Amino acid sequence: MTTTLAPPAAARPAVRATPRWWADAGGAAVAVSLLVVTALWVANRGLQDIGGAWPDAFDSLGRLTGLLASDLLLLQVLLMARVPLVERAFGQDRLARWHRWTGFSSFHLMLAHVVLITIGYAGNAHVNVFGELWDLVVDYPGMLLAAAGTLLLVLVVVTSMRAARRRLRYESWHLLHLYAYLGVGLALPHQIWTGADFTGSAWARAYWWTLYAVSAGAVVIYRLGLPAWRNWRHRLVVDRVVAEGPGLTSVYLRGRDLDRLPVRAGQFFQWRFLDGPGWSRAHPYSLSATPHTGVLRITVKDLGDGSSRVAGLRPGTRALIEGPYGKLTGEHHTGGPVVMLACGIGVTPLLALLGELPFAPGQATLVYRARSEAEIAFRGELDWLARHRGVRVVYLLGPRARRASWLPASAAGLTDAEALRRVAPHIAGADVYLCGPDAWTTAAEAAARTAGTAPQRIHTEQFAW
Incomplete structure (x- = not known):
């Protein structure tokens, strides 16, 4: 029997689209923040001291x-x-990429701060640099805490490098990464007690205390408070578990007031299932069916980590969520052609989107890349969407091409963009949604751009950590 969780269009609650100016406002706020810090440094004789004796510089x-x-x-x-x-x-x-870039930048600046301050203090005191560093750590208020915080941040930075991440399980990396909060909490207070740019200016104190309060408040409210409130309100539990294919499991969840959960098709949650030891480790899983049907569904591929436990979940098991997250949604799609490119388990959020996006019969194309017929999931639902909503489904099966490509080896004679134009002739004027492994998604996105799709009409969400 074929089942689809897509509700009739009239039943879907309207979700307000995110204003495009929010991103510009966020970028401007970051720039203003850095300018304010620099201006406060200038106001505290920063430029004058650079022109003085070398230790002062x-x-x-x-x-x-x-x-x-x-x-x-x-x-x-x-x-x-x-x-x-x-x-x-x-x-x-995008936030994860910026978070990583900001982290490495702040770390290098912090190392430069330690080196420059130590040399400057040693020059003014006419002592050995290493002796001055020891005195700073041992004798100055807050510096022992700062040294401990710096060591924790070094641990986080080292384990965030690409080579280290490849050797760590996601759960181990995530646990180590949480030490960044403790590192920040220990590294910054010495600024309050001994920082000349903090103690010497009321404006500086007002700025820094505000930024501390906003940062700490955001973590408490949105990382702890909001998830706790949503879990209390919606009380999600496992309704049933369904095997979709080899190593592929769907979990259906029910709860209270799910129609008030502010989630769109294509988004994901961080999930924890209270099924025994290890429940505290969260995993990101996208919804694989259109929400607002009175039930949520996620589909998980057994990758050998915490995902392998999903197949053994029992009905009634409590689930905790954080989210929803992600911009792989139809919030800016108002109609017209749609092209979706999925690889493997990446089909799940696109399947949810197919049930929500407004398109006429014949306007939507789903290109589904899999290694074999056995790995195709949700064949029944895709057939239903083809019959009832006119979705054109194209299956690309077989091993990978022996080059960086989104195509199988059987189509390797075509360029990536040429193949895309053949399977989706209207690609240049369509909204394009991509989901799959990082390298595959990068190749598919490049093909869409080459085929004429405007960058703002290409939508993707990558889950690499």
Whole structure:
């Protein structure tokens, strides 16, 4: 029997589209923040000291790098505080990239701060640099805490490097990454007690206390408070578990007032199932069916980590969620041609979108890439969408091409863009949705751009950590 969870169009609640100016406002706020920090440094004789004796120049540059590092550390916290306005404006994959870039930048600035300040202090005191570093750590208020915080941040930075991430399980990396909050909390207070750019200006104190309060408040409210409230309100539990194919399992969940859960098709939650030890480790799973039908569905591929437990979930098991997150949605699609490119388990959010997007029969094309017929999931639902909504479904099966491509080996004689034009002749004027492994998605996005799709009409969400 074929089942679809897509409701009639009239039954779907309207969800307000995110204003496009939110992203511009967010970028402007970051720029203003860095300008304010620099202006406060200038007001505290930053430029004059650079023109003085060399120890004062080193000290002044050390103050500036320390202030910029502190500002970026707090902005980094805000980027991943799950603030709904920020999440909706940028999407979590972009925020994760910026979070990583900001983290490495603040870390390098922090190292420069330590080196420059130590050299400057040693020059003014006419002592050995290493002896001065020891005195700073041991004798100055808050510096022991700062040293401990710096070591924790070093741990986070090292484990965030690409080579280290490849060797770590997601759960281990995520646990280590949480030490960043403790590192920030320990590294910054010395600024309050001994920082000349903090203690010497009422404006500086007002700015920094405000940024501290906003950052800490965002974490408490949006990482802890909002998820707790939503879980209390909706009380999600497992309704049933269905095997969709080899290593592929769908979980249906019911709860209270699910029609009031502010989620769109294409988004994902961080999921925890209270089924025993290890429940505290969250995993990101997209909805694989259109929401607002009185039930939620996720579909999970067994990748050998926490995902393998999903197949053993029992009805009635409590589920905890954080979210929704992601911008792979139809919020800016008002009608017209749609092309979706899915690879493997990446079909799940696109399947949910097919049930929600407004398109006429014949306007939607789904290109589904899989290694074999056995790996195709939701064949029944796709057939239903083809019959009842006129979705054109194209299956591309077989092993990968021996080059960076979104195509199978059987189509490797075509260029990526040429193949895309053949399977979706209206690609240049369509909204394009992509979901799959990182390298595959990158190749598919490049093909869509080459085929004439405007960048603002290409929608993707990558889940790499």
